[in-house]
Amino acid sequence: MLIALLLFIGAGMLIFMSLGSDKKKSVSGAAPQTKSAEYQRSVNRHLMMTNERINLEKRRAAIDAYDVENRFRAAEKQKAYVPSNRELDLSTDQRVYEIANDLGRGEKHAQDPSTPAEVVQAELYAIEQSNEYNQAYREEYARQFVENARRGGYRVKLSEDLSRVISVTPIRNPSGNMGNYGGGATQ
Structure with a gap:
């Protein structure tokens, strides 16, 4: 009976110790997870900022190219151009002009090869x-x-x-x- 009582007490102590060590692990495990989560947020923030910076640079380059193209087209428009009855007058809207040229239906110049x-x-x-x-x-x-x-x-x-x-x-x-x-x- 004494042996059974000692075994019972020993088992209780082992259970108590294992529960106590789980609490310690969860407390000590929370700090690395917090650090890891904080590190993840920092990395994600850096990646988002880098991605936004790249997109901003692309937009700036596109705007610069668009401005140069508009200046070139404005200079071409200043040349004396009289549309004939069969040609479409595209001088009212710049986007319509660009779309028509992209589709190959815009102004035809004499120096452009046709065949x-x-x-x-x-x-x-x-x-x-x-x-x-x-x-x-x-x-x-x-x-x-x-x-x-x-x-x-x-x-x-x-x-x-x-x-x-x-x-x-x-x-x-x-x-x-x-x-x-x-x-x-x-x-």
Whole structure:
């Protein structure tokens, strides 16, 4: 009977201790959850602010692009334009003008290609013009590069396509009796 009583008391103490430790865990577990919840709120607030800032920058860029486009269109409208009877007058509302152009039903300009062959020819012409401009730019850049090197005291020889430096030689100083300045010194 004494053993049963001791077992009964021991079981009661174990139950009491386990209930007490659950309370301690819930009290000590609440602090990390509070910190975690506070951290989550801080992260969420930061993400929301970043998202709003990105959206604001996108809106500003769209507004700037819209303003530039409106200035361009206003300058075009100032040109003498008289609509014919068959054309739609879009000068009253700017949005109608933009929508019509987006749909391909707006004003047709004389320089706009109308057939697929004209579109291809216009693109080929634009590519040819771009290539000519790039070649002229490269030649002028190479000329200035060689000239700047000559002023710095070096003779520079470039490849035929102007993409690589083939040789660099110092220009002989006339006071050193090594030849004439910029003359026919061998490489």
